[in-house]
Amino acid sequence: MHKFLTRRSLITSAALGAGGLLSGCDALSRSSGFQNILASAEDANFLVQRALGDRMELASEYSVADLSPKFRANGTRDPGTPVYAESAAQGFADWQLRLTGLFAKPQSFSMSALLSMPQRTQITRHDCVEGWSAIGQWTGVPLKLLLDLAQLQDKAKFLVFHCADLLGGRPYYESIDLLDAFHPQTIMAHRLNDEAVPIENGAPLRLRVERQLGYKHAKYVTEIEAVSTLDNIGSGKGGYWEDVANYEWYAGI
Structure with a gap:
């Protein structure tokens, strides 16, 4: 642990x-x-x-031979809401990723739009706070591309990832700063091991922020909100587990 x-x-x-x-x-x-x-x-x-050093340094990447036999799920295995179930039944064809808040050009991206963009594939190790690790191959859109399209305002300091799942009746969310947001390995992933991301692993879209522990890798992402402060989000600590269990906001590894 x-x-x-x-x-x-x-x-x-x-x-x-x-x-x-x-x-x-x-x-x-x-x-x-x-x-x-x-x-x-x-x-x-x-x-x-x-x-603590150069946070733009790349996390270690591995080969296909290193892939874990099964990539375990952390956190929610299925949001279980009627809205999510309906979207899943349609293969998430109606899923939208909204960029809101402190952007000059707030906008929304469909899954088809995200799939048409340049992609990054990386094989990395996921370290869970529960004490296990798994190596998986992730493919997705570099977050930087989306931020460049929406054009962050100067006041923006953080990105808040709003998710479709609820824990204890509270919407799940996480946040990162702009250093991690523009890191080349930070992607909005839609494929795991060359297949669509399974529901238990965050379908259809999850954050991969490879220099941090697993609870920072928000699943079922529906919205990315640019903000100047985290004070008004949730309980103001920057994430669901930070709010309810006092996990550290920065979970660098």
């Missing part, structure tokens, strides 16, 4: 282990502005992330 650290312990670890990044900036650490950053959960996460 992966151990989740508190934001305070992460900040302390970064200070001690990342080349003395914080301790080497005494003047900065004494400033009132710096203290305000540490008081903000969002900005404290950013501080730690930047201390």
